[in-house]
Amino acid sequence: MDSTFLLGQVFNGLSVGSIYILAALGLALSFGLMRVINMAHGEIVMLGGYIAFLTIKLVPGPLGIPAAVLAAAVGGGLLGALLETTLVSRLAERPLDTLLATWGVSLIVQQAARDIFGATGVSVTAPSWMDGAVELGPLSLPLTRLFIILIAAMALSGLALLLKTSRIGLLVRAANQDRATASAMGVSVRQVDMFVFALGSAVAGVAGVVLALLGPVTPTVGQSYIVTAFLVVILGGLGSIAGCAIAALMIGVVSAMSQVFVDASFSQVVTLLFVIAFLQFRPHGVISIRSRALDE
Amino acid sequence: MPAPTVKLIAGVAALLAALAAPFYLSSYDLSLTGRFLALSLTAMGLVLIWGHGGILSLGQGMFFGLGGYVLAMHLKLVALDVGEATPDFMVWSNVASLPWWWAIFRNPLAMLAGVVAIPGLVAAGLGWLVFRRRIGGVYFALITQAVTLAFATLLISQQGYTGGFNGLTNYKTLFGFTLNDRLVIWGLYWATVVIVALALLGGLWLLNSRFGRLLRATRDNTNRVRFLGYDPTPYKIVAFAIAGALAGVSGALFALHAGVISPALVAVTPSIEMVVWAAVGGRTSLAGAIAGALAVNFAKDKISSVVPEGWLYILGLVFILVVTVMPKGLAGLFAGRRKALAQAAALEPETAPAPVKEAAQ
Numbered sequence: 001m002d003s004t005f006l007l008g009q010v011f012n013g014l015s016v017g018s019i020y021i022l023a024a025l026g027l028a029l030s031f032g033l034m035r036v037i038n039m040a041h042g043e044i045v046m047l048g049g050y051i052a053f054l055t056i057k058l059v060p061g062p063l064g065i066p067a068a069v070l071a072a073a074v075g076g077g078l079l080g081a082l083l084e085t086t087l088v089s090r091l092a093e094r095p096l097d098t099l100l101a102t103w104g105v106s107l108i109v110q111q112a113a114r115d116i117f118g119a120t121g122v123s124v125t126a127p128s129w130m131d132g133a134v135e136l137g138p139l140s141l142p143l144t145r146l147f148i149i150l151i152a153a154m155a156l157s158g159l160a161l162l163l164k165t166s167r168i169g170l171l172v173r174a175a176n177q178d179r180a181t182a183s184a185m186g187v188s189v190r191q192v193d194m195f196v197f198a199l200g201s202a203v204a205g206v207a208g209v210v211l212a213l214l215g216p217v218t219p220t221v222g223q224s225y226i227v228t229a230f231l232v233v234i235l236g237g238l239g240s241i242a243g244c245a246i247a248a249l250m251i252g253v254v255s256a257m258s259q260v261f262v263d264a265s266f267s268q269v270v271t272l273l274f275v276i277a278f279l280q281f282r283p284h285g286v287i288s289i290r291s292r293a294l295d296e
Numbered sequence: 297m298p299a300p301t302v303k304l305i306a307g308v309a310a311l312l313a314a315l316a317a318p319f320y321l322s323s324y325d326l327s328l329t330g331r332f333l334a335l336s337l338t339a340m341g342l343v344l345i346w347g348h349g350g351i352l353s354l355g356q357g358m359f360f361g362l363g364g365y366v367l368a369m370h371l372k373l374v375a376l377d378v379g380e381a382t383p384d385f386m387v388w389s390n391v392a393s394l395p396w397w398w399a400i401f402r403n404p405l406a407m408l409a410g411v412v413a414i415p416g417l418v419a420a421g422l423g424w425l426v427f428r429r430r431i432g433g434v435y436f437a438l439i440t441q442a443v444t445l446a447f448a449t450l451l452i453s454q455q456g457y458t459g460g461f462n463g464l465t466n467y468k469t470l471f472g473f474t475l476n477d478r479l480v481i482w483g484l485y486w487a488t489v490v491i492v493a494l495a496l497l498g499g500l501w502l503l504n505s506r507f508g509r510l511l512r513a514t515r516d517n518t519n520r521v522r523f524l525g526y527d528p529t530p531y532k533i534v535a536f537a538i539a540g541a542l543a544g545v546s547g548a549l550f551a552l553h554a555g556v557i558s559p560a561l562v563a564v565t566p567s568i569e570m571v572v573w574a575a576v577g578g579r580t581s582l583a584g585a586i587a588g589a590l591a592v593n594f595a596k597d598k599i600s601s602v603v604p605e606g607w608l609y610i611l612g613l614v615f616i617l618v619v620t621v622m623p624k625g626l627a628g629l630f631a632g633r634r635k636a637l638a639q640a641a642a643l644e645p646e647t648a649p650a651p652v653k654e655a656a657q
Contacts, residue, residue, distance in 0.1 A: 031434075037438065091620070094619070096350075096437065097619040099354075099434065100572070101615060101619045104611070104615025107608050107609075107612035108612035110608070111608035112609075114605075227438075227445050227564065234439065264453075265450050268446045268450075269446045269450060275439075275442070276439070279426075279431060283429040
């Protein structure tokens with residue numbers, strides 16, 4: 001087992017982790033704010049993939065991918081806003097019921113995708129400029145994977161900038177710190193909730209474009225990543241963006257490195273054991289917020 | 297008539313109707329009823345932990361599967377012909393000798409103990425790891441989901457030991473009785489009815505005991521329970537272990553009725569479906585769990601035989617409606633509608649955002 005191979009696995013882990021970042025960011029944002037998990041988040045990822053497929057059909061050529069990213073972000077955001085206003089906001093303060101209700105949504109969306117696009121899935125051909133690889137010493141890094149890492153980094157820094165510098169970001173942080181006080185100061189917490197949910201769903205739509213570049217888009221493509229994305233949210237700590245990113249990369253690397261020693265199915269078990277072991281030492285996740293509250 | 301008397305009469309009538317079912321149901325419907333009654337044990341376990349303990353497990357499929365596979369391993373071993381060392385699928389996968397964790401279940405007593413104890417102990421261990429670190433709520437639900445996914449993936453990938461995607465099937469005898477004999481089928485059905493009735497009585501006793509009261513107190517306000525001097529962790533662990541053991545028995549009985557246990561029955565999606573049985577019945581009602589398991593599964597069977605694509609839309613709607621408009625489920629229809637709505641919010645406590653936080657990211 002030479003060091004080049006191990007380095008290559010680390011790189012693979014980072015690129016898989018980048019997908020988890022994109023898939024989990026939206027979950028982490030709304031979980032931090034509203035304490036709810038949207039089980040239909042994976043289906044928004046899946047729809048992002050189908051939107052990419054349709055956009056690239058409409059806009060062939062080099063502009064296809066940027067157009068697809070834009071369309072998937074807008075489409076995901078709209079779906080998220082719809083889901084938040086019609087269902088999630090009605091179940092406020094009942095996170096376990098929200099899990100079940102949004103699972104119902106995911107079943108319906110999956111079956112609808114199956115009826116519209118077929119069960120076998122559709123393929124998006126990656127543009128030719130993504131075919132190559134960057135040679136870095138003995139390592140050969142495929143451009144698709146570098147592109148994924150780039151998109152994840154852009155999504156992360158874009159969100160961080162938005163939250164740190166914009167007015168709506170200020171309101172989000174205020175509601176995140178103390179809902180009751182923010183509301184008393186005139187912040188419309190309801191609108192903040194909807195904005196954050198829509199924003200997170202937009203990121204999920206972009207995650208769908210990325211998945212479309214890696215393989216066929218099927219009605220269950222979101223499901224295959226979402227359970228791990230849930231683990232990322234748990235490992236990351238309450239709604240912290242930085243925690244989410246660190247946790248996603250950790251899980252990506254742990255899963256890639258464990259595949260050096262065991263097969264893919266056992267690596268899933270290893271990853272899970274890693275998360276449970278980690279929570280024994282830091283039950284609040286990578287980045288925990290100091291708090292006097294009894295419950296988190 | 298006082299309410300307890302009405303309930304007693306209704307319960308006895310339901311039991312008699314269930315016991316007499318072989319004489320008035322077609323053999324197809326009888327077989328389905330047996331299967332779905334077996335499934336109701338899993339739903340009862342969810343009533344215990346979710347309805348009364350406030351712990352939502354999306355991983356009951358794993359415990360269901362552990363019970364089912366332990367039983368199926370025994371059945372595969374007793375079905376071996378003289379001279380055969382391993383079941384057929386092991387031969388195809390070039391597994392030459394029987395692993396020890398298969399061999400021990402050749403003993404029927406070890407199998408019976410394993411069906412109850414293995415899922416119970418696995419649940420207790422998982423519960424201990426998670427609850428002692430005060431991890432609960434959404435976190436717990438998502439961890440159990442990941443555990444189930446890993447379990448199902450392992451079952452599929454370890455084909456030489458588990459039968460892979462197809463699972464374990466082709467059983468012949470149990471305790472020397474030929475399984476496809478008509479009287480044996482009836483006996484199995486009656487045994488299922490009796491086990492379900494005993495589980496119902498035991499569950500009612502448990503929920504009315506001090507244990508049940510403390511479990512509900514933990515659900516409603518864990519910190520107040522702590523301040524009163526109780527440690528809530530053991531109560532949660534025991535409740536989760538009981539629910540796990542019930543799911544194990546449920547899986548074993550289901551495997552007997554259906555003649556198969558496979559990863560498709562224990563994976564992520566079926567595990568969440570188990571929750572909807574309890575939700576449709578009314579999450580705090582044990583009798584409702586039986587009604588919910590029967591209602592949802594009969595609806596699934598009848599509807600998907602007519603419009604196969606339609607069932608998932610309906611199931612999705614059921615998930616949404618059962619938490620938004622009918623949080624007390626079928627049991628709530630009998631308890632009165634106004635009361636049900638008033639209690640809907642109280643079903644899920646401890647969800648208000650933490651009141652004081654010193655810093656955010």
